Amino acid sequence: MFLAYSRRLSGKVRSASANAELAYFLSFVAGAINAGGFLAINQYTSHMSGIVSQMSDMAILGEFSMVLWCLGAVMAFMAGSATTAIIINFARHCYLQSEYALPIFIEACALIFFGLLDGIQWDYSWLWTSLTVATLCYIMGLQNAITTDISQYKLRSTHVTGTVTDIGMELGKMFYWNRASKKDPTIQPVQSDYKKFKLLVKVLILFFIGGLVGAYGFKTWGFMFTCMMASILVYLSAGPLIDDIKTILFALNQPPVVLEQPATIATLLNEPTTAEIAEAEELSTIETEEVLRTEEDHADEIMPTAEPQKVSE
Structure with a gap:
């Protein structure tokens, strides 16, 4: 039962309800990491819009060190998304069950690494800050790509700009009066997707709740709070990962196939x-x-030696 729910959430076989529940968990974790990370390093890392805008401002002001800092954050976010894409496609080609569980597990490991950075004291504070920001951006890109792939580019979990936009569009469809469709039957009435609306609202609420939990956790326990968030991700990925490990071990323990003759x-x-x-x-x-020898012997038997004829007197 413990692993069955994990397989349902992050397994290879997907369903609409499993996709929604996984999005809820990931949105909660993303909100906690984003809000808590701000208290830790005074920087939001879930959305690239502000970082790219900050890079533009710093370029105009001549703060080129900050431009490089922002560029590194953007590249780290892209690296996280690329990592997810590589893992998912590799797992699909190898017929693994953990195509979504493995990126989630890597996210948990990156979170633990982020928590361990608090215990490392360097003489160069800018290097420590840059590494922590890059790690958080990498985590955000990693997770955002997971939700994007599962939802077929319809949902994001690490930032709520698109979520709020979609909620507003669904509200607009709900309040639309459809006068034209009543006058002309050939015009399709405007209808709102209520299931999608509920999903988006829940994702937004859970992101906010995760932010509250993350802010309180980082304020109370510091970087060690990341271990609690990492434990959630480890559970989400446990079922499919254990199944793949069992399959690989079973294949390795099989006796080798011995041919009677060496195959060429x-x-x-x-x-x-x-x-x-x-x-x-x-x-x-x-x-x-x-x-040839048989034919020669046979020919000798058929054709005997001719006797000389007598000459008549």
Whole structure:
């Protein structure tokens, strides 16, 4: 039962309800990391809009060190998304069950690494800040790509700009009066997707609740709070990962297949080898000589020696 729910959330076989529940968990974790990370490093890392705008401002003000800092954050976010894409496609081609669980597990490991950074004291504070920001941006990109792939580019979990936009569009459809469709039956009435609306609202609320929990957690326990968030991600990925590990171990423990003769390219292609060709030619020569010898003996038996004729006197 414990692992069954994990398999349902992050397993290869997907359903609409499982996609929604996984989005709820990831949105909660993203809100906690984003809000808590702000208290830790005074920087939001879930959305790239503000970071790119900050990079533009710093370029105009001549703060080129900050431009490089923002550029590194953007590149880290892109690296996280690329990592998810590579893992998902590799797992699909290898027929693994953990195509979504493995990126979630890597996110948990990155969170633990982020928590361990608090215990590292460096003489160069800017390097420590840059590494922590890059780690958080990498985590955000990693998770955002997971939700994007599962929802077929319809949902994001690490920032709520698109979520709020979609909620506003669904509200607009709800309050639309459809006068034109009443006058002209050929015009399709405007209808709101109520299921999508509920999903978006829940994602927004859970992101906000996660922010409250993350802010309180970082304020109370500091960087160690990341271990609590990482434990949630480890649970989400546990079921499919354990299934793949069992499958791999079972395949490794199977006895090797021993062939009676060493397989060569010729035998695999069902083609005769050089030795087989030489043996066949030798047998053909022997058979040909035997046939010729038999024909000569048979000819001697059929045609006896002719007696000389007597000359008449």
